[in-house]
Amino acid sequence: MLPFLLLICSVGGGAVIAFQYFQQKPSEEILVVRENVPVAAQPLPAASLSDGSQQQYNLTSHSPSSQNGSIAIDQGEQSGSISQSELPASQLAVQPEEQQAGTIDQPEAPGSSHQEPSESRAAIEAFYSHLDQQPYVRNFHFDSASNVYFSQLIQKMLDTPPVVSGETNDLFTILQNTAHFFRVVGRQNILAMKAIISHEHQSYEKILSDFYSISKQPDYLRESFSIDLKEDALYDYAGFFLTTMGGRLYLFRRDSSLRMIVSYYSILVVEEAVQSGRNRHGIDIRPAIDNLIGEIENSGNQLQLKEHYLDNLYDLKEKYL
Numbered sequence: 001m002l003p004f005l006l007l008i009c010s011v012g013g014g015a016v017i018a019f020q021y022f023q024q025k026p027s028e029e030i031l032v033v034r035e036n037v038p039v040a041a042q043p044l045p046a047a048s049l050s051d052g053s054q055q056q057y058n059l060t061s062h063s064p065s066s067q068n069g070s071i072a073i074d075q076g077e078q079s080g081s082i083s084q085s086e087l088p089a090s091q092l093a094v095q096p097e098e099q100q101a102g103t104i105d106q107p108e109a110p111g112s113s114h115q116e117p118s119e120s121r122a123a124i125e126a127f128y129s130h131l132d133q134q135p136y137v138r139n140f141h142f143d144s145a146s147n148v149y150f151s152q153l154i155q156k157m158l159d160t161p162p163v164v165s166g167e168t169n170d171l172f173t174i175l176q177n178t179a180h181f182f183r184v185v186g187r188q189n190i191l192a193m194k195a196i197i198s199h200e201h202q203s204y205e206k207i208l209s210d211f212y213s214i215s216k217q218p219d220y221l222r223e224s225f226s227i228d229l230k231e232d233a234l235y236d237y238a239g240f241f242l243t244t245m246g247g248r249l250y251l252f253r254r255d256s257s258l259r260m261i262v263s264y265y266s267i268l269v270v271e272e273a274v275q276s277g278r279n280r281h282g283i284d285i286r287p288a289i290d291n292l293i294g295e296i297e298n299s300g301n302q303l304q305l306k307e308h309y310l311d312n313l314y315d316l317k318e319k320y321l
Contacts, residue, residue: 117213117214117216117217117220117224119210119213120210120211120213120214121210121214121220121224123206123207123210124147124207124210124211124214124224124225125147127200127203127207128145128146128147128150129146129147130200130203131146131196131200132145132146134199136195136199137192137195137196140188140191140192140195142192147225148226151225151226151227152226153185153189154227155226155227155228156184156185157181157184157185157237158227158228158229158230158233158234159230159233160184161232161233161236161237161240162176162177162180162236162237162240162244162246162247163176163177163240163244164236164239164240164243164244164281165281167244167245167246168245174245174246176246177240177244177245177246177247178245178246178249180240180246180250181250197258202304205261205303205304205305206304206305208261208265209305212265212268215229215234218231231273231278232278234269235269235270235273235278235279235280235281237266237269238265238266238267238269238270238273238283239266239270239281239283241262241263241266242263242266242267242270242283242285242288243281243283251263256295256299256300257300257302257303260292260295260296260300260303260309261303263288263291263292263295264292264309264312264313266288267285267288267289267292267313267316268312270283270285271285271316285316285320286317286320289313289316289317289320290317292309292313293310293313293314293317296309296310296313297310
């Protein structure tokens with residue numbers, strides 16, 4: 001569910017704002033801002049894969065900058081588009097043979113959080129196996145299989161949640177939130193997720209539904225994928241997307257389908273926190289519910305699980321009347 005969704009949300013491109021910070025107290029930080037600089041014009045990290053090299057990309061060495069603590073902030077494109085200057089031509093288009101090999105069955109009915117965890121686990125494992133078979137994924141030369149690599153990446157994100165309360169107290173926190181995914185996962189992982197979304201856009205709704213189902217049983221998720229699901233971290237990410245400047249900017253730079261799906265699962269996570277007495281940020285989800293219902297009804301025809309989303313949202317709307 002949201003863990004895998006966090007990876008999907010990390011994609012982006014376009015203009016870059018870079019600022020440098022030092023290890024001293026915040027008042028001594030120096031900010032350097034560069035606007036309207038295309039991503040393609042920025043030097044790639046040493047572990048760049050877009051030059052066709054065979055160097056392995058290690059999860060622990062993906063820092064978005066190699067010198068002076070530079071942080072790059074993604075400020076741009078729709079998530080579904082991939083610049084030809086960012087990825088090799090072999091990763092930009094799905095070849096007919098790629099579409100036929102390892103094809104994922106599409107959902108025939110809306111996903112349900114009540115399905116058996118074993119079914120969700122099998123579907124997720126099949127998706128990861130499918131990724132391992134795809135040439136565009138192999139071109140990234142991950143240092144482990146997809147199920148291990150992305151589980152480690154998800155855990156890294158859960159261990160590093162964004163700021164929710166007090167985001168606007170100072171400029172540095174706003175910039176950190178705006179750059180959150182770039183800082184945590186790094187540019188190369190963002191490019192990998194962009195490629196996956198481009199190639200697997202017909203599959204990820206069902207996979208997110210499966211992750212949501214299995215996330216209801218954290219012990220099973222830990223046993224299956226070695227992910228230590230932290231409820232407070234999920235809640236922080238949900239609040240980040242629903243209420244913060246940095247989170248809202250991320251969503252409005254995504255395509256409408258991804259924005260609606262992220263908002264939907266964020267609402268569910270916050271609602272669960274409300275029911276369990278963990279809504280420590282005091283988030284009111286009623287405006288988000290109303291806004292999302294209107295957006296899905298008016299522009300959500302491309303969503304495979306549209307009716308499923310609306311049914312749940314209307315139930316929540318009635319619950320909070």
